[in-house]
Amino acid sequence: MISRRRFLQVTGAAIATSTTLAACGDGGASSGGAKASGELTLPTYKPFEGLHPDFPGAESGLEPGFLKFPADAISSVKAPPLKSSVTALTETFATPPPPMGSNPMWQALNSALGGELKLTIGTDPGYPEKFATLLASDSLPDLMWLPPNQGIPNIGPMLEAKFQDLTKYLSGDAVLEYPNLAALKPASWRTAVVNGKIWGAPIPSTPFGQVMMGNPKTWAKVGGLQCSTADEFFAKCKELSNGTNYALEPAIINMLHMFGEWFGAPNGWRVNQDRSLTYLYETDNYKAAVEYAAKLWAAKVFYPDLNLADATPKTVNGQIAAQVTVGPRATADFRNLDPTLFVDTMIPFGHDGKAKPTYDMGYGTVGFTPFKKTDEGRIRELLALMDYLSAPFGTKEYLIKNFGVEGQQYQLDAQKNPVLTKAGNQQAPGLVSALQIMNSPESVIFNPAYPEDTRKIYATEQKLLKYAMRNPTAGTYSDTSSKLGPKLTAAFRDTIVDIVTGRQKMDAYDAALKRWKSGGGDKMRDEFAAVLPSSVPVTGS
Amino acid sequence: MRPIWKERPSPGYQAIKALVLGGFALVIVIPILVVISTSLASDRDIIDAGGYVLWPSHPTLKAYQTLFGGGLMGRAILVSVFVTLVGTAIALAVTIALAYATSRPVLFGRPVLLMVLFTLLFAPGIIPMFLMVKQLGLLDSLWSLILPGALGAFNFVVLRTFFMNVPGELLESARIDGASDFTILRRIVLPLSKAVVAVVGLFYAVGFWNAFFNALLYLNDTSKWPVQVILRTYVLQGKSLSADQLGVHPPSQPQSLQMAVVVVALVPIAMVYPFLQRHFTKGVITGAVKG
Numbered sequence: 001m002i003s004r005r006r007f008l009q010v011t012g013a014a015i016a017t018s019t020t021l022a023a024c025g026d027g028g029a030s031s032g033g034a035k036a037s038g039e040l041t042l043p044t045y046k047p048f049e050g051l052h053p054d055f056p057g058a059e060s061g062l063e064p065g066f067l068k069f070p071a072d073a074i075s076s077v078k079a080p081p082l083k084s085s086v087t088a089l090t091e092t093f094a095t096p097p098p099p100m101g102s103n104p105m106w107q108a109l110n111s112a113l114g115g116e117l118k119l120t121i122g123t124d125p126g127y128p129e130k131f132a133t134l135l136a137s138d139s140l141p142d143l144m145w146l147p148p149n150q151g152i153p154n155i156g157p158m159l160e161a162k163f164q165d166l167t168k169y170l171s172g173d174a175v176l177e178y179p180n181l182a183a184l185k186p187a188s189w190r191t192a193v194v195n196g197k198i199w200g201a202p203i204p205s206t207p208f209g210q211v212m213m214g215n216p217k218t219w220a221k222v223g224g225l226q227c228s229t230a231d232e233f234f235a236k237c238k239e240l241s242n243g244t245n246y247a248l249e250p251a252i253i254n255m256l257h258m259f260g261e262w263f264g265a266p267n268g269w270r271v272n273q274d275r276s277l278t279y280l281y282e283t284d285n286y287k288a289a290v291e292y293a294a295k296l297w298a299a300k301v302f303y304p305d306l307n308l309a310d311a312t313p314k315t316v317n318g319q320i321a322a323q324v325t326v327g328p329r330a331t332a333d334f335r336n337l338d339p340t341l342f343v344d345t346m347i348p349f350g351h352d353g354k355a356k357p358t359y360d361m362g363y364g365t366v367g368f369t370p371f372k373k374t375d376e377g378r379i380r381e382l383l384a385l386m387d388y389l390s391a392p393f394g395t396k397e398y399l400i401k402n403f404g405v406e407g408q409q410y411q412l413d414a415q416k417n418p419v420l421t422k423a424g425n426q427q428a429p430g431l432v433s434a435l436q437i438m439n440s441p442e443s444v445i446f447n448p449a450y451p452e453d454t455r456k457i458y459a460t461e462q463k464l465l466k467y468a469m470r471n472p473t474a475g476t477y478s479d480t481s482s483k484l485g486p487k488l489t490a491a492f493r494d495t496i497v498d499i500v501t502g503r504q505k506m507d508a509y510d511a512a513l514k515r516w517k518s519g520g521g522d523k524m525r526d527e528f529a530a531v532l533p534s535s536v537p538v539t540g541s
Numbered sequence: 542m543r544p545i546w547k548e549r550p551s552p553g554y555q556a557i558k559a560l561v562l563g564g565f566a567l568v569i570v571i572p573i574l575v576v577i578s579t580s581l582a583s584d585r586d587i588i589d590a591g592g593y594v595l596w597p598s599h600p601t602l603k604a605y606q607t608l609f610g611g612g613l614m615g616r617a618i619l620v621s622v623f624v625t626l627v628g629t630a631i632a633l634a635v636t637i638a639l640a641y642a643t644s645r646p647v648l649f650g651r652p653v654l655l656m657v658l659f660t661l662l663f664a665p666g667i668i669p670m671f672l673m674v675k676q677l678g679l680l681d682s683l684w685s686l687i688l689p690g691a692l693g694a695f696n697f698v699v700l701r702t703f704f705m706n707v708p709g710e711l712l713e714s715a716r717i718d719g720a721s722d723f724t725i726l727r728r729i730v731l732p733l734s735k736a737v738v739a740v741v742g743l744f745y746a747v748g749f750w751n752a753f754f755n756a757l758l759y760l761n762d763t764s765k766w767p768v769q770v771i772l773r774t775y776v777l778q779g780k781s782l783s784a785d786q787l788g789v790h791p792p793s794q795p796q797s798l799q800m801a802v803v804v805v806a807l808v809p810i811a812m813v814y815p816f817l818q819r820h821f822t823k824g825v826i827t828g829a830v831k832g
Contacts, residue, residue, distance in 0.1 A: 092774075093778065095794070096613060096770075098613060123757060123774055124777070126757045129667060130758060133667060133668055133671040133758055313587060316588050333792050333793075429791070433791055
């Protein structure tokens with residue numbers, strides 16, 4: 001039950017968030033940004049030496065694979081980074097950790113760092129509100145994680161007004177003073193650049209995007225998950241669906257994302273020859289994918305309950321044959337439920353067997369963590385902390401940050417892989433998630449319990465990379481997109497879902513597109529086009 | 542001939558009534574049963590059922606053991622109980638005092654005061670609230686969950702309307718007998734208003750128990766988080782859209798654990814209802830006529 005006052009509070013809260021930050025500036029984030037960004041020298045890339053993955057990574061985004069945790073972890077920093085305590089706002093996507101006072105792992109981290117790391121841990125959803133209140137109250141912590149996709153507006157003016165420009169400490173060879181930061185790839189650094197300045201260390205996550213995964217036992221009946229034409233996929237889906245079992249999970253938008261790849265739709269925006277931009281929704285490719293999805297829906301191959309929150313258990317037990325997951329490493333989610341199950345990952349194919357499909361890479365980072373304005377000594381101290389927390393997989397610092405102390409939070413198993421103990425399982429997950437979201441090294445493939453999976457995922461990634469396409473606007477900011485993007489997208493998606501599920505006809509598509517354009521889509525295009533880096537290639541070339 | 546409502550209902554009519562009421566009861570009971578069953582189900586049961594379990598064939602208390610095995614849940618329950626009990630007591634005291642004072646005709650300048658109170662119906666928005674809480678030094682204190690919500694304007698209006706309908710003659714005679722305002726409130730008005738006070742108290746208690754947003758904003762120390770915030774993180778883990786877009790994806794908590802958290806968050810407040818139910822029906826009806 002929600003009392004009237006509470007209701008009003010909640011509504012008031014929503015309104016307040018959308019208007020407050022708008023007061024911080026007039027949205028001039030885009031002016032001159034592209035030019036300035038072009039002149040910036042990104043930090044010099046120098047991969048970390050002394051680690052030998054079983055499968056090497058590559059600049060293309062291919063993640064290095066480790067069959068087991070490197071024995072005799074080496075140290076990547078020379079001295080503890082901190083002299084005094086540091087406050088930070090971050091977010092956990094896991095359940096929250098026990099507080100510092102009753103969390104030995106946190107205390108061990110503090111003593112390794114040389115000072116207390118006081119974290120304020122936000123949750124999702126709710127993070128932008130927390131961010132906005134702290135910003136408005138002017139009681140900023142030393143570090144504040146800035147998510148790229150949760151609708152925090154006026155990024156440019158906000159950074160200039162409240163946060164520290166770190167360009168001179170990180171640009172070019174200056175970064176070499178912090179070897180773990182120098183080991184972050186240029187593609188990651190690009191997402192920490194706004195208005196031609198570097199505002200923090202980027203936080204790499206997997207560079208891969210969504211994939212379709214299927215239970216091989218289910219698909220064996222129709223000759224396997226992989227297909228070479230859209231018609232073949234349609235026929236297989238139909239064969240697998242019988243009123244109690246269904247081929248596809250009911251996440252229409254995610255499924256459409258997959259179909260779009262088969263029909264050659266761009267990743268977000270298409271860069272045309274004249275360097276103008278065309279949005280995904282405006283392409284015939286996406287429209288064709290919508291029509292295809294509607295055909296599949298009419299054939300009753302989608303699980304009918306659109307509100308199904310998590311299809312994973314149903315994919316495991318065979319009620320649903322395929323679902324869309326966050327990326328090629330998500331095979332682990334299925335192993336969690338059924339240790340004998342290694343799911344197949346669909347490799348995109350051309351819809352007619354001839355056209356070149358695309359594979360949409362993800363954003364690649366979870367943003368960056370800017371510093372509150374401060375003096376040079378403190379900046380150096382905080383950068384050393386960033387360096388420590390960005391220590392690559394396989395180092396001593398990585399172990400302390402992710403697994404704690406041997407014998408307390410983790411033990412080595414027979415293959416010498418770190419495994420969390422019972423105490424570790426209580427103390428680690430919430431804390432590690434909060435730390436990873438404010439700092440991370442480049443990602444790796446590592447499945448200690450199933451080393452074979454690492455080999456297979458590595459192979460899948462190589463196949464996916466053949467069709468890889470990056471969102472040309474990743475790492476740039478459009479204020480209209482921050483403010484109105486989520487709302488416009490939601491409205492358009494509502495129409496698409498209606499079309500796919502047969503509640504509206506296909507001609508509603510153009511009307512919805514018109515609303516999207518006039519409601520802010522065209523403005524977003526202009527803003528993104530103005531800051532489009534010259535290094536971004538024309539799509540399809 | 543007897544009037545129709547004195548006739549014995551026909552068996553057919555009885556059967557239809559039983560069917561309809563039984564159907565409604567099932568619609569209410571089954572989801573709760575599913576939540577409880579799933580919280581007791583083993584991983585195998587959950588995979589076989591594809592998510593929710595109606596009846597666990599291998600019941601286990603594992604989920605509850607994990608939940609209370611050193612995480613934040615035990616503390617969170619204490620926090621929620623404290624906030625609910627103390628919050629409701631303070632809120633009732635403040636609301637009753639104000640409602641009584643404004644319900645008596647003698648108070649000078651009442652229209653102006655009511656105008657001021659009317660503004661309470663509108664929320665101030667999160668940033669002003671945050672600044673206020675910060676300036677009162679309540680950040681990271683449980684009082685930040687209690688004091689800002691201590692006067693619900695809606696509850697105040699309900700209570701005041703009720704008090705105004707207590708016959709003036711009754712209060713006048715008490716005053717002639719020498720009773721002070723406080724005695725009148727305590728000895729006459731409150732005993733006459735038990736039902737409505739119980740209802741308003743329940744509104745407050747449920748409100749305090751369910752509140753989570755204030756805790757997210759004002760409390761940085763995770764050990765002070767109430768049950769609802771913990772519930773939210775357990776249930777939403779692995780389902781975050783923004784986490785998916787970014788490619789960070791902690792696996793969902795096991796379904797049994799999610800449902801165990803729901804049970805833990807549900808049971809304490811549900812236990813209050815049977816004790817208040819009598820007042821509740823009465824209070825709602827009184828409100829309906831005297832509104």
